[in-house]
Amino acid sequence: MDIEKKIRKLLALSESPNEFEAQAALLKARQLMAEYKLTEAELHEGNKKVKTIKTSISCTKQTNFWIFTLSTVISENYCCQAVHERAKHSKTYFIGFVGLEEDVSICVNIFTYAVDCVLTQIQNLKHTYCNLSLGAQKNNQWIWSRFL
Incomplete structure (x- = not known):
């Protein structure tokens, strides 16, 4: 037996x-x-079935290349396999995951949340540093206008 x-x-x-x-x-x-x-x-x-879920998250090798690495790390930690799929004659890759149903759904949720957090933080940093550089330019103009 x-x-x-x-x-x-x-x-x-x-x-x-x-x-x-x-x-x-x-x-x-x-x-x-x-x-x-x-x-x-x-x-x-x-008793479980293997499932493939494609996300709406995309990237290229020139922009947001870190998404490839993030998808691989998350998929390995949640017993899945990351899939990078691109359309013919396109540079844009769409990210997906293959694995058991429960594992894939958890993996997709974690991945989506992680990408959202990183992109939000990037936007916050851009906004902060853009304001700092504008402030510095205004201060320089104010300083130079006092001397002229």
């Missing part, structure tokens, strides 16, 4: 109304899982 199938049956038996039978089945299932180094997630992966 396949060990994964046996463990699944023991886990199903652990839902038994008989308390002692359920406890014994759960202990045996945990023992076999430890022995064969299996997790519950690995046992239930057969």
Whole structure:
């Protein structure tokens, strides 16, 4: 008998109304899982489907190149694979993710949030430094006008 199938049956038996039978089945299932180094997630992966989700986030190799790296890092940490897809004769890449349904949806949410945070911070920094440079130019003009 396949060990994964046996463990699944023991886990199903652990839902038994008989308390002692359920406890014994759960202990045996945990023992076999430890022995064969299996997790519950690995046992239930057969029931899940692989899904591909494309985001609306795009970038090029000249602008926002950091998005490629960010998508790769996030996908690796959420058990997915980042996909960079571009249309024919276009320089724009669209980012997507491939993986199990739950993992991909979490990955897309985290990625979208991270990109939004970075882009917002970039806009704030541009606004701050633009105002500083305008202020410096005005101050220089004021200083030079006093001497002329």
